[in-house]
Amino acid sequence: MKSWMCVNCGYVYVEAAGDPAGGIPPGTRWEDVPDDWICPDCGLGKGEFEMMELD
Incomplete structure (x- = not known):
């Protein structure tokens, strides 16, 4: 599953x-x-939103 971050406020949508x-x-x-x-x-x-990698 991936995560997506709002480029405006930093909210992260986590698919899971x-x-x-x-x-x-x-x-x-x-x-x-x-x-x-x-x-x-x-x-x-x-x-x-942009896709982001989580550590």
């Missing part, structure tokens, strides 16, 4: 955790997150 509060269940891969999903911290769209 999902975003249950935003309607995205744990285990949801990034490509399966709806295009209209927004960052729960700053409100920017999915297009403002």
